[in-house]
Amino acid sequence: MTIDWSLGAFYAAGRCVYGLVQVFPSTPFPCIDSVRQRFYNKRILNTAKNWRTMDRKNLVNQSIDYIMGHLDEDLSLDRLAAHVYISKFHFSRIFKEETGESVYAFIKRCKVDQSAVDLKLNPTKAITDIGLDYGYSASNYSTVFKERHHTSPTGYKQSIPAHSMPVPFTPERTARFKTAEEYAARIEIQEFPDIFVIYERFIGSYVDIETHWYQFFDQYKAFLREETVLIERFFNDPAITNASQCICDLCLTAEPDCSLDHVMRIRGGKWIVYHYDGEIKDIFETLQGIFNIWLPQSGYHMARRYGLNLYRRIDRGNHSVVMDLCIPIS
Known part of the structure; x- marks a missing residue:
C-alpha cells in the first residue's frame, strides 16, 4: 500500500479522517495492518489537532480561490465544504466569521460583480448569454443584477464610461482615459x-x-x-x-x-x-x-x-x- 505523505494530501486526509474518527471512534480501518494503522492514526490525529487551531484564514482563502475560479459553475455549500474537507456547518460558520458574509451571499455577490466585468470587457456579447454564463435566466439575471447595482444589465452596459469617470475613493477627482493606441504603446x-x-x-x-x-x-x-x-x-x-x-x-x-x-x-x-x-x-x-x-x-x-x-x-x-x-x- 502506498501512502502519499505530501503536506497537501496529508492535511486533506487529516481533515477527512479526523471526522470519521469522531463519528466512529471504535471502528477499525480496513486493509492496514495494526502497526501501520497506529502510526497512521497518530499522525492523522496530530495533524487534525493542529488543523483545529491552525490559521482559519488559510481555509477560507482556499475556499475563496475555489469560488473565484468556478463562478461560472453551480457552487453549493456542500461542494465548497467538501473541497476543504470539513462539515458544511463548521465551514459555514468559519466563513461567515472570517468574511462577514454567508457563503451564499458571497457567491451571489461575486457572480453578479463578475458578470458586470464581463459586460464591460465583452461589449458585443449578448446580455442574456452573460447571465447564462453565471447560471441565471434572463429574468432572474436582471433581478439579481438590479438588486446589487441598482440598475438593469442593459442600463449598466449603456453607462460604461468611454472617456472619463469619477474615482470611487475620491469622488472629487475624475479619471480621464487615453486612446487605445496610447495604452497599446506601453x-x-x-x-x-x-x-x-x-x-x-x-x-x-x-x-x-x-x-x-x-x-x-x-x-x-x-x-x-x-x-x-x-x-x-x-x-x-x-x-x-x-x-x-x-x-x-x-x-x-x-x-x-x-x-x-x-x-x-x-x-x-x-x-x-x-x-x-x-x-x-x-x-x-x-x-x-x-x-x-x-x-x-x-x-x-x-x-x-x-x-x-x-x-x-x-x-x-x-x-x-x-x-x-x-x-x-x-
Missing part, C-alpha cells in the same frame, strides 16, 4: 513562469493597501531579499465592487519549498503587461483605461478573475512607483 505580451509567493489576504478598500503593506512588511521582513519582488493580486474592479468588499493579496516572491503556511503558487501563462511609471493616485485611472478602452478592442480575453501589480521601484517621498500592471489573457 503594453507588451509576455509569458510568465509560475510564481511562488508568501501572501496575506485582506478584504476591504484598496485605499487601505498602504497600511496593510506596512503590516505585511513587519510580519515578513525576515524574508525580504534584494531580488524579492512585491506583488498585489487583485480580484475586484473597485468601480464595480463595494469598497469594503474588494479582495487583495499582498505578496512577496519566495522559494517553492518555503515552509510557511501562507505560501501559494500563482500560475504562469500569457499576460498583458502595462509598464506604469507615475503617481500612486493615478493607478486606478490607468487600470480603468486599460479595462474600459484597450482590452475590449484588443481581441484578447481575460483568462482568469484576477490581475497582478508587480512593483519595480517605490519612491515613498514622492508617492510614486514604477510597476507592471498585468492581466492574464487567452
Whole structure:
C-alpha cells in the first residue's frame, strides 16, 4: 500500500479522517495492518489537532480561490465544504466569521460583480448569454443584477464610461482615459513562469493597501531579499465592487519549498503587461483605461478573475512607483 505523505494530501486526509474518527471512534480501518494503522492514526490525529487551531484564514482563502475560479459553475455549500474537507456547518460558520458574509451571499455577490466585468470587457456579447454564463435566466439575471447595482444589465452596459469617470475613493477627482493606441504603446505580451509567493489576504478598500503593506512588511521582513519582488493580486474592479468588499493579496516572491503556511503558487501563462511609471493616485485611472478602452478592442480575453501589480521601484517621498500592471489573457 502506498501512502502519499505530501503536506497537501496529508492535511486533506487529516481533515477527512479526523471526522470519521469522531463519528466512529471504535471502528477499525480496513486493509492496514495494526502497526501501520497506529502510526497512521497518530499522525492523522496530530495533524487534525493542529488543523483545529491552525490559521482559519488559510481555509477560507482556499475556499475563496475555489469560488473565484468556478463562478461560472453551480457552487453549493456542500461542494465548497467538501473541497476543504470539513462539515458544511463548521465551514459555514468559519466563513461567515472570517468574511462577514454567508457563503451564499458571497457567491451571489461575486457572480453578479463578475458578470458586470464581463459586460464591460465583452461589449458585443449578448446580455442574456452573460447571465447564462453565471447560471441565471434572463429574468432572474436582471433581478439579481438590479438588486446589487441598482440598475438593469442593459442600463449598466449603456453607462460604461468611454472617456472619463469619477474615482470611487475620491469622488472629487475624475479619471480621464487615453486612446487605445496610447495604452497599446506601453503594453507588451509576455509569458510568465509560475510564481511562488508568501501572501496575506485582506478584504476591504484598496485605499487601505498602504497600511496593510506596512503590516505585511513587519510580519515578513525576515524574508525580504534584494531580488524579492512585491506583488498585489487583485480580484475586484473597485468601480464595480463595494469598497469594503474588494479582495487583495499582498505578496512577496519566495522559494517553492518555503515552509510557511501562507505560501501559494500563482500560475504562469500569457499576460498583458502595462509598464506604469507615475503617481500612486493615478493607478486606478490607468487600470480603468486599460479595462474600459484597450482590452475590449484588443481581441484578447481575460483568462482568469484576477490581475497582478508587480512593483519595480517605490519612491515613498514622492508617492510614486514604477510597476507592471498585468492581466492574464487567452
